Amino acid sequence: MKNRTLFAIPDKQIYLCGHSLGPVCHAAKETLNEGLQSWSHELVGGWNKSAWIHLPQKLGKSIAPLIGAQPEEVIVADSTSINLLKCLLTALALNSQRKVILTEHDNFPTDHYIAQSITAIDPTIQVKTVANNELVAMLDETIAVLMLTQVNYRTSQKHDIASLTQKAHALGILVVWDLSHSVGAMSLACADDHVDFAVGCTYKYLNGGPGAPGFIYATKRHHERMVPMIKGWMGHKLPFAFAPDFEPAEGIKAFLTGTPAIMSLKALEGALTCFDAVDLSSLQEKSVKLSQQLIDKIQQALPMLHLVSPQAASVRGSHVAYAHPQAYAITQALISRGVIVDYREPGLIRMGISPLYIDELDIDRVVQTLIEIFESRLYQREVFQKRLLVT
């Protein structure tokens, strides 16, 4: 298994925020610098000479094996929010006899907001939002699209993609999965699970850099019939013909819109090489093992922390969340001691376990630091109460 030496993580830090923003790897620094050099020396010629124009597809091909997809089913473009908008609109158009998007209350907020954007633009579309445990019962033949995030950003609860997709398909429902909190930390099998569309984030476990563009997956089954609903010149069949009417590029490329943000893509290019030759089963195995180690040790030594993530590894993602009345102050005290974690409302400490650069010794040190923080009541200091803007 690859390890921490690939990354520029500050000495003595244990970085448990890979579920929020992955660290920079040396390869990403190199490719970003390469991008800067091309811009300096080739200027506009970089689009051809350095093949910037092909980067969205090239990076899609690198991501494809990480989600169990074919190379031609994935492309990198825009943000996850915009990509979700594109997938939902295209899925609704494919299932146009139906007018309902079904999702769950605790989906990631921007996913809700994007669905709400669609109902604002097209009032014939309706969003049904139900509790997690009502999802299966609410599937019926009025639903056009089931929109879910596989791993819950707060609790780390993990959906069974295969099972839910199968149940949805049995009723003629298309599925759009948000893999933002999954990809890069576990096995995924979009093709085998017959997923219709998926989106995901590249700056969390994929370590692409702050705000790195997201990705879109669309199964080959839909490539012939699907229509891009947000039509931009990079998704045109012949962008440099500058035709006034939109004619979509073939396949996944039709999901491109405006000019891709090359500097951000160049950093992602290097970051993805950290996954070369990584076996996803081993990656997931390591994530599960380390998570279990953390959960077991906290249960033994720190009963005041309440586990809100599932106990069972089979339904848990790669972060672990604990509730505590002083959760925010505890995260700040941990950070002051070099254990980088984050906070989410309401009252949750999140610890992300990215199997590429976290190991067993790290987990032991995290638990030891938590014990010290509680023994010394370090977190009660006033300095740790102050809320930062980004949590």
Next chain:
Amino acid sequence: MKNRTLFAIPDKQIYLCGHSLGPVCHAAKETLNEGLQSWSHELVGGWNKSAWIHLPQKLGKSIAPLIGAQPEEVIVADSTSINLLKCLLTALALNSQRKVILTEHDNFPTDHYIAQSITAIDPTIQVKTVANNELVAMLDETIAVLMLTQVNYRTSQKHDIASLTQKAHALGILVVWDLSHSVGAMSLACADDHVDFAVGCTYKYLNGGPGAPGFIYATKRHHERMVPMIKGWMGHKLPFAFAPDFEPAEGIKAFLTGTPAIMSLKALEGALTCFDAVDLSSLQEKSVKLSQQLIDKIQQALPMLHLVSPQAASVRGSHVAYAHPQAYAITQALISRGVIVDYREPGLIRMGISPLYIDELDIDRVVQTLIEIFESRLYQREVFQKRLLVT
């Protein structure tokens, strides 16, 4: 006036492609490197410590004076295509009794495609596309939004923003201006001209780097009533409250959607410092003077080149376009001689004059090189006939 020494333009090159992709300036290299250092050393802490979270607004404030806007009227986000989608949807919602977007045939293709996206999503909306000289006659009280690009990407023909905006407003029509081929090369006065909304590109005359995010301007007059139609978490009033329902941030910030691409924004941050203390009237004056020099000398020495840009500087942008049956080969021959220009269908040579780094000696050398290319028939060589993917 600032000059070429601010930029990393290869020696002996004359770079006439600033209308397509601006060169890298030394300041942009520094800020991009600063972004990489923050990511390396601060990791997720960079959102607060390096104030990444405020970059979209900070850069909007830097762009505001370049388009004659107030600092709180501009923000950097997404691509120009996506920003245009957001502006059109919001403008349509503000003028919801009307259902027509009016534009001109020769608008930039992605602007057409985005308008076509809206009609595909909401079939009650209609796009009327007319010839440039029919625009004023077609303005009437059925039109909700007039959508135009100020400077034509091919011919460089320039609209009079003040006059068209005034005529539109007199009939209750809102205007959305695309300033992609204007900003950074001329005076603009969005506030004084009462422009409702505008979008623009930051990688052309603003030199922000390949695919750098675009900007949105929305007049303060609309801030209270306008509603963001593409709702993303960064445009939420309290993004880190993670509320399931969207409540827009106040003012221009509501136009943010997903997580901004920080590495691309960091390059733009440095690039914009090249405009510090630049007087826009002088900038425009220099652009006009150099363009006139080029046009006059070509008219004298190269009658085989047919000027398709307007003769009158008052209705011309900062690039000059010539038609010739061998236009593509001529651009390639010029590039081989260090004069970097580009080609656009049908049969046009474009020469962009970015007043920040082009001077009179450059223009003389461009004309001299053109003369040599015609005398030697260099462009007739087979190697210059081969079409590249990106032109």
